[in-house]
Amino acid sequence: MNYMPQQPPEIAGRPAVSREVLNVRGLSAGYGPMRVIHDLDLVVNAGERVGIVGLNGHGKSTLFYGIAGLTGWQRGSIRLNGVEVGRTRSQGPGRYTHEIVRAGLALIPQGDEIFHGLTVEEHLDSGAFTPRAWRERATRKQRILKIFPPLKKLMNVPVGRLSGGERRMVSIGRGLMADASLFLVDEPSLGLAPKIGRSVIEALMGVELGDSAMVIAEQNVALLEGRVDRILGMHAGQLKGEASAAALAIHDYGRG
Amino acid sequence: MEIWFVISNAIVLACIYGTLAIGVSITWSSLGLLNLAYGFIFAFAGFGAWVVSQQVSAWGPVLLATGILTGALGGVVVCALAFIPIHDKPNFTIRGLIGTLAINLLGTQGLLWWFGPRAKTLPGIFGDWKISMSGMVLSADKIGNVLTSILMLVVVLRWMQGSRRGLEIRAMMMNPHAAAIVGIGVRRTSFYVMAITGGLAGLAAVLLSQTYYISPFGGLTPMIKGVSIALCGGLGSVRGAVIAAMVLGLNESLTTVTIGGQYVLITQFVFIIAILLVRPRGIAGILDKAREA
Numbered sequence: 001m002n003y004m005p006q007q008p009p010e011i012a013g014r015p016a017v018s019r020e021v022l023n024v025r026g027l028s029a030g031y032g033p034m035r036v037i038h039d040l041d042l043v044v045n046a047g048e049r050v051g052i053v054g055l056n057g058h059g060k061s062t063l064f065y066g067i068a069g070l071t072g073w074q075r076g077s078i079r080l081n082g083v084e085v086g087r088t089r090s091q092g093p094g095r096y097t098h099e100i101v102r103a104g105l106a107l108i109p110q111g112d113e114i115f116h117g118l119t120v121e122e123h124l125d126s127g128a129f130t131p132r133a134w135r136e137r138a139t140r141k142q143r144i145l146k147i148f149p150p151l152k153k154l155m156n157v158p159v160g161r162l163s164g165g166e167r168r169m170v171s172i173g174r175g176l177m178a179d180a181s182l183f184l185v186d187e188p189s190l191g192l193a194p195k196i197g198r199s200v201i202e203a204l205m206g207v208e209l210g211d212s213a214m215v216i217a218e219q220n221v222a223l224l225e226g227r228v229d230r231i232l233g234m235h236a237g238q239l240k241g242e243a244s245a246a247a248l249a250i251h252d253y254g255r256g
Numbered sequence: 257m258e259i260w261f262v263i264s265n266a267i268v269l270a271c272i273y274g275t276l277a278i279g280v281s282i283t284w285s286s287l288g289l290l291n292l293a294y295g296f297i298f299a300f301a302g303f304g305a306w307v308v309s310q311q312v313s314a315w316g317p318v319l320l321a322t323g324i325l326t327g328a329l330g331g332v333v334v335c336a337l338a339f340i341p342i343h344d345k346p347n348f349t350i351r352g353l354i355g356t357l358a359i360n361l362l363g364t365q366g367l368l369w370w371f372g373p374r375a376k377t378l379p380g381i382f383g384d385w386k387i388s389m390s391g392m393v394l395s396a397d398k399i400g401n402v403l404t405s406i407l408m409l410v411v412v413l414r415w416m417q418g419s420r421r422g423l424e425i426r427a428m429m430m431n432p433h434a435a436a437i438v439g440i441g442v443r444r445t446s447f448y449v450m451a452i453t454g455g456l457a458g459l460a461a462v463l464l465s466q467t468y469y470i471s472p473f474g475g476l477t478p479m480i481k482g483v484s485i486a487l488c489g490g491l492g493s494v495r496g497a498v499i500a501a502m503v504l505g506l507n508e509s510l511t512t513v514t515i516g517g518q519y520v521l522i523t524q525f526v527f528i529i530a531i532l533l534v535r536p537r538g539i540a541g542i543l544d545k546a547r548e549a
Contacts, residue, residue, distance in 0.1 A: 070436065092344030094436035101439030113434035115427050125420075126427050129439045134420060174438065 054234030270505030276482030285492030327458015490540025
């Protein structure tokens with residue numbers, strides 16, 4: 001196993017010296033007696049968009065939940081911006097999640113983990129719970145509305161009355177409100193009509209990352225092909241191989 | 257039977273029970289804790305106000321403030337003892353129920369041991385003036401009870417609508433899992449929730465002491481009524497709790513003047529069972545326009 005920090009290849013228009021946003025070493029995680037993630041290593045650098053593809057039940061969501069401290073138990077090292085946020089523990093999912101969020105994580109969960117009675121505006125506010133994000137929430141909301149213009153006239157509508165696509169926009173917008181250096185996006189196109197799913201992915205690609213990074217888990221590899229910096233395959237709780245999007249397209253990896 | 261007497265009594269009871277029920281409702285939906293120590297917090301706040309009235313000042317606003325503050329303190333203590341140690345353990349709902357019930361029993365026995373079995377009375381808070389309007393006589397404590405509890409509820413609800421902590425609490429009421437994802441710390445928020453609901457119980461204790469005595473076990477009936485009104489309104493819904501409190505307050509005062517005060521709990525529970533048979537989610541089930549997540 002290579003413990004040296006990995007430097008990514010130089011890409012035009014991007015600083016050559018890149019910083020590690022996320023460094024996961026030997027992570028195992030699961031729920032109760034079930035072990036879903038097995039000794040997983042993952043490094044994500046600043047400014048990078050990484051795709052993780054894999055079938056249902058192979059641990060994509062559990063990896064994200066493990067990083068956020070939401071699994072039943074976990075073991076291993078998770079360094080977020082150089083700060084150790086991983087713990088070896090066996091109970092209390094979510095107990096330390098707010099500290100990890102403060103350290104710079106924004107998790108955009110699978111499905112609609114929304115607050116059905118809050119309005120769209122309150123919902124966006126609720127994504128900005130770190131002190132700096134809270135102060136800047138007005139300008140940030142404008143930025144979100146630029147990414148998702150349909151939300152503009154829905155600002156005072158309870159989220160429980162929105163359609164599936166609108167809810168997904170709210171859910172992603174909530175994640176983007178945060179002061180995060182790492183965005184974990186879990187199956188953004190799940191359950192949406194293909195056209196709406198594509199537009200959601202387009203919106204995610206349009207987000208300026210700056211010094212932060214984004215990891216997108218997706219079942220539909222075609223949606224990510226050629227749009228992310230690299231694609232990893234998730235299989236049986238481990239990341240298998242690290243290939244470019246082009247290579248994946250040739251081997252048709254991740255389609256079953 | 258005088259119709260205005262029934263209605264004014266109904267409104268007074270609705271305000272006080274509504275205050276308690278909203279506390280129960282908020283605690284249940286945000287923390288998943290059915291706080292059975294509410295009766296103890298209620299009695300604790302009553303005794304706190306009584307001690308201050310004996311030792312410091314018997315001025316009305318001081319007593320109200322003391323009731324609210326001791327209630328909030330009681331809430332924080334219950335939170336530290338019965339929520340923080342077990343909230344992320346398996347079977348929390350049942351454990352929380354047993355834990356708060358234990359605190360209730362221990363606490364009320366402690367009050368009995370410390371203050372003795374004799375019931376205490378608080379001095380009148382609102383004076384003893386009266387207003388008569390078109391044949392209706394309103395006494396000072398009726399008006400005072402209604403105004404103070406409405407004021408307190410408006411302040412609490414405005415705070416929950418407008419502030420960042422209030423948003424945290426409402427988010428937790430709707431989806432605790434998503435609340436953790438956006439970075440709301442359950443433990444810290446739980447202290448706010450318990451302090452506020454404890455404060456509401458403390459206010460209700462001081463207001464009810466204008467009609468009843470303060471005794472170690474005096475919190476039991478208000479707690480049962482608060483929990484049942486919260487159930488009837490739909491746990492988690494503030495509007496539902498307010499409407500249920502008005503309906504059940506009317507029921508209570510009507511029962512008292514028609515068939516007698518000893519039947520109040522019977523008619524109340526028959527009424528609640530009837531509502532829950534038709535609307536299992538309580539009155540909130542009729543009000544809610546948003547779909548559940």
